Amino acid sequence: MKVLADENMPFVRELFGDWAEVITRPGRTMVPADLHDTDALLVRSVTQVNAHLLEQANKLTFVGTATIGCDHIDTQLLAQRGIAFASAPGCNKVAVGDYVMAALLRVAAHKNWQLADKTLAVIGAGNTGSEVARRAEGLGMKVLRCDPPKAAAGAAGLVNYDQALSADIISYHVPITHQGPYATHHLLNAAHIAALDENQVLINACRGDVWNNQALLTRQQGARPLTLVMDVWEHEPAVLAALVPYVLIATPHIAGYSLEGKARGTFALYRALCQHIGRAEQHSIASLLPAPDISAVSLTRAPSQHQLAQLVRLVYDIAHDDSGFRRGLATGAPDFFDALRKHYAERRELGSLILQGVGLDERLGFKVPAQAADKHN
């Protein structure tokens, strides 16, 4: 069987190589001819799987995306053609939780805030939003959850969007959708942006088009700019360069890029394709992951917010991603965004670090020995 995969999908050869012919291509520039005689197509978020790409797909029976978002896949077309489809829901939700926690701690240092005094609103209380809410609650923050589709289905404890927009920090975790009562395209529109208070902080780690970037630029160029954290941008990879100097933390769509998250993504497709062709699984995720460079730290007392930020930086330094982004943009190279993503350094999840010695709140994401964990679930 012939499997065509995005060249930036790790562990493909380990999982598929011993039983399939694996061919890799740059995801953004896959062309119809690549699909000729291909049985299974494995993509990431940058490949538009549509009628054009499938023009020469004479043998294709399976398409998988090793991502949470599926906005790049014409799933209706696949269903019409009888092509099986799989995605990887939740695969990198922990990485997104790590990213937002790292961002929160950096914002707090920048604004001299104690996060425990602040309110965070999560827009979209699904897999990634719930992970972010859990971290924020671990930090002692008050959390508001806004999810109108879930509210309409009867979920309790949710706030409406206007209430959410009053929080100190507002973090977006919705899919990009263009139609229907809950469409998220420009969910943060020019009117919302103009009405926000200058002390508020906005975080986008979902999809760039959820925010009106041009309206944000207008706001930032005025007298009362907001504090912004942006992992995703309208029109990626062509970011609105003029906006970047007004963004506190700017990164190239890497919130989900932990090694564990990528491994779970590829593994979800391995599992789905094995099921699709009736093959028994012969691998596990654990076998794919190397030991982390730093595996344990011993604490003698509960860490302060500043010390917690230092512990997070031991595993994931968001400032490094931010400075890399700014350096890349400054080169003027049109492909800097994709180059940063392609050559992204190996990043482990906070859960790869065992914090020994004190009973730390397990919702923060670090691994806490069972007898010491301050349990909340």
Ligand SMILES: NC(=O)C1=CN([C@@H]2O[C@H](COP(=O)(O)OP(=O)(O)OC[C@H]3O[C@@H](n4cnc5c(N)ncnc54)[C@H](O)[C@@H]3O)[C@@H](O)[C@H]2O)C=CC1
């Ligand atoms: N920056 C990155 O690296 C990553 C970005 N993503 C993006 O984040 C998105 C969300 O991921 P998950 O949380 O795993 O998805 P999910 O499907 O588990 O949760 C999304 C939630 O948003 C809610 N929602 C939909 N429309 C809404 C609206 N108008 N207002 C408020 N809530 C609304 C849904 O009801 C659902 O509960 C993905 O679709 C993907 O586009 C995901 C992973 C990594």
Ligand SMILES: O=C(O)C(=O)[C@H](O)COP(=O)(O)O
């Ligand atoms: O899972 C998603 O959804 C994401 O946004 C991915 O983390 C994006 O990664 P790529 O597929 O663009 O490498």
